[in-house]
Amino acid sequence: MNTASQPSTDGSARATVKALYAHVRPHRWVVALGLLCALAGATGGLMQPLATKALVDRLTSGQTITTVLLALTVLVVLGAVADAVGAYVLERTAESVVLAARRTLIGRLLRLRLTEAERIPPGDLMSRVTSDTTLLRAVSTQAVVGAATGAVAFVAAVVMMAILDVVLLGVTLGVLVVTGGLVALVMPRIAQATERSQEAVGEISTALERVFGAFRTVKASGAEQRETARVEAAARRAWRHGVTSAKWEALAGSADGLAVQLAFLAVLAVGGARVSSGAIPVSTLIAFLLYLFYLIEPVSQLIDAASQYQEGAAAIWRITQVQRLSTEPPTQHRSAPPRLPTALSGPASVRFADVSFRHRPDVPYAHQQVSFEVPATGTTAIVGPSGAGKSTVFALIERFYETTSGRILLDGQDVRHWPLHDLRSQIGYVEQDAPVLAGTLRENLTFAAPDVTDADIRDVVRRTKLDALVDRLADGLDTPVGHRGCTLSGGERQRIAIARALLRRPRLLLLDEATAQLDAVNELAIRDAIAETATQTTVLVVAHRLSTVTNADRIIVMDAGRIQAIGTHAELVVQDQLYAQLAATQLLTPDPTTPRPSPLRVPEGPSACDR
Numbered sequence: 266m267n268t269a270s271q272p273s274t275d276g277s278a279r280a281t282v283k284a285l286y287a288h289v290r291p292h293r294w295v296v297a298l299g300l301l302c303a304l305a306g307a308t309g310g311l312m313q314p315l316a317t318k319a320l321v322d323r324l325t326s327g328q329t330i331t332t333v334l335l336a337l338t339v340l341v342v343l344g345a346v347a348d349a350v351g352a353y354v355l356e357r358t359a360e361s362v363v364l365a366a367r368r369t370l371i372g373r374l375l376r377l378r379l380t381e382a383e384r385i386p387p388g389d390l391m392s393r394v395t396s397d398t399t400l401l402r403a404v405s406t407q408a409v410v411g412a413a414t415g416a417v418a419f420v421a422a423v424v425m426m427a428i429l430d431v432v433l434l435g436v437t438l439g440v441l442v443v444t445g446g447l448v449a450l451v452m453p454r455i456a457q458a459t460e461r462s463q464e465a466v467g468e469i470s471t472a473l474e475r476v477f478g479a480f481r482t483v484k485a486s487g488a489e490q491r492e493t494a495r496v497e498a499a500a501r502r503a504w505r506h507g508v509t510s511a512k513w514e515a516l517a518g519s520a521d522g523l524a525v526q527l528a529f530l531a532v533l534a535v536g537g538a539r540v541s542s543g544a545i546p547v548s549t550l551i552a553f554l555l556y557l558f559y560l561i562e563p564v565s566q567l568i569d570a571a572s573q574y575q576e577g578a579a580a581i582w583r584i585t586q587v588q589r590l591s592t593e594p595p596t597q598h599r600s601a602p603p604r605l606p607t608a609l610s611g612p613a614s615v616r617f618a619d620v621s622f623r624h625r626p627d628v629p630y631a632h633q634q635v636s637f638e639v640p641a642t643g644t645t646a647i648v649g650p651s652g653a654g655k656s657t658v659f660a661l662i663e664r665f666y667e668t669t670s671g672r673i674l675l676d677g678q679d680v681r682h683w684p685l686h687d688l689r690s691q692i693g694y695v696e697q698d699a700p701v702l703a704g705t706l707r708e709n710l711t712f713a714a715p716d717v718t719d720a721d722i723r724d725v726v727r728r729t730k731l732d733a734l735v736d737r738l739a740d741g742l743d744t745p746v747g748h749r750g751c752t753l754s755g756g757e758r759q760r761i762a763i764a765r766a767l768l769r770r771p772r773l774l775l776l777d778e779a780t781a782q783l784d785a786v787n788e789l790a791i792r793d794a795i796a797e798t799a800t801q802t803t804v805l806v807v808a809h810r811l812s813t814v815t816n817a818d819r820i821i822v823m824d825a826g827r828i829q830a831i832g833t834h835a836e837l838v839v840q841d842q843l844y845a846q847l848a849a850t851q852l853l854t855p856d857p858t859t860p861r862p863s864p865l866r867v868p869e870g871p872s873a874c875d876r
């Protein structure tokens with residue numbers, strides 16, 4: 266999702282304003298209130314030069330000035346109060362805009378299709394939720410109100426100046442128009458630099474995510490310096506573009522003062538001549554000059570609003586891109602029939618009918634006309650060389666991806682017709698790398714079934730041989746397991762993943778090489794637990810151990826995305842050459858439950874902290 270430099274591609278000014286309005290719309294009345302307060306504050310300031318003129322006129326004619334002074338004080342205090350209320354209302358609204366944008370993005374990110382999530386680096390997506398939404402804050406309220414109050418105050422001041430002296434107004438506007446034109450040239454550069462800077466911030470997150478995702482590997486490979494350089498390079502890019510943006514902003518920001526100073530000199534020259542010629546009284550020149558200085562505020566508000574808009578436009582464009590990513594339907598598929606048998610109990614059947622699938626049009630097919638049938642109950646093992654398409658079977662049943670052609674049926678119903686949530690609620694899925702999430706052991710076990718009872722947890726903990734671990738942990742089930750379960754061994758993580766799937770009481774259990782890191786004792790226990798589960802659940806297992814396949818009711822042999830053979834172990838060893846070869850070689854790792862020289866217990870896999 267590298268968008269390079271253009272908030273303008275699709276982020277045309279019109280599209281950006283439309284997107285901005287969509288963010289502000291829910292808060293438009295509060296923004297209007299903030300605008301009113303800001304206008305009240307500006308009106309106070311607007312009246313001050315007139316009051317000053319009245320003061321000077323009274324002084325020159327020898328009248329008392331107490332009333333005018335009092336009125337001036339009241340104006341100043343009221344203006345300040347209105348400004349403070351307005352600022353609070355707007356800041357609060359800005360936070361609400363940011364919150365709403367973050368909530369929308371978070372909701373969307375968690376529903377992203379897997380293909381999208383695999384395409385975009387997670388760090389980049391994260392920075393859009395955290396950093397880009399922050400930029401939205403200024404543009405959504407301060408820029409809107411600043412532009413409105415600035416414009417109103419500017420027009421009001423210009424009207425007052427026109428009333429005082431049209432010639433001096435002409436001189437002032439001439440200077441302002443020239444400076445304004447120069448500022449307009451600078452504005453797009455701010456947007457460009459900001460977007461590049463935000464992209465670089467995304468790159469920092471991506472680079473850090475890469476390091477912490479394989480922290481031990483980075484250390485063991487001695488790659489700290491290289492990786493540090495990589496993150497630093499992104500940080501330097503962010504700095505460079507940030508500085509470029511700051512340069513243009515500083516230039517634009519100083520333009521208001523410069524414009525008024527130049528106008529002041531011009532007005533002083535022309536106004537002085539007009540006072541000497543008797544065209545205007547000196548009090549008019551003083552009032553005019555006060556209005557001129559009053560103009561600094563609205564002009565700077567307008568320039569700030571334009572700068573904030575340019576920064577915000579870059580962020581809005583990056584946020585809009587996320588909103589356009591393809592997501593899974595929230596609940597129901599559009600072509601879902603009335604209501605499918607989600608309440609059905611007992612094991613589920615699965616059928617692949619001529620399924621072909623590839624991840625993208627530019628990569629080879631991962632499945633080619635795959636057809637097989639798995640009846641309800643019993644264990645079906647899928648075997649095959651690496652890359653044969655075994656894990657893809659599970660991904661397609663779960664509808665992480667849509668088939669390119671063919672149909673997959675669960676209980677005789679096309680999986681595309683199932684409401685996604687209902688479909689997945691039938692299935693327990695243990696991934697190849699058995700992820701464990703940061704949180705407590707209990708949170709991990711109940712992750713797929715939050716409503717299970719303590720008795721259910723105890724039962725599954727016993728069946729998956731996790732009871733020794735629970736006893737050992739300081740707070741038992743309530744002990745935190747660290748980032749990605751890094752305080753646990755690989756085998757413990759696998760058993761937790763299996764326990765999590767079993768607690769879901771699935772009608773279909775998908776196990777992807779789930780026992781690869783288990784030691785002999787635990788392997789045996791898990792095998793028993795799964796055999797017991799298979800009496801009430803359909804179990805589909807990607808197997809790498811002979812013990813798993815020999816115990817399976819049927820075995821599906823896959824090779825290069827095709828079904829090579831289907832049968833039992835006894836049938837396949839004599840009928841299928843590939844299977845016989847697989848069974849005989851390392852592809853099916855030796856059964857750890859076969860007797861070994863002592864010690865019997867082999868250590869389980871490594872901890873997850875390096876992942």
Ligand SMILES: Nc1ncnc2c1ncn2[C@@H]1O[C@H](COP(=O)(O)OP(=O)(O)OP(=O)(O)O)[C@@H](O)[C@H]1O
Pocket residue numbers: 383624625628631649650651652653654655656657658697
């Ligand atoms: N996200 C992806 N994008 C593109 N190709 C992919 C993606 N995921 C997997 N593949 C490819 O699809 C094919 C099948 O992958 P799959 O994970 O199903 O194989 P597998 O049989 O489970 O392999 P292993 O036993 O090594 O886990 C492989 O060639 C793999 O490179």
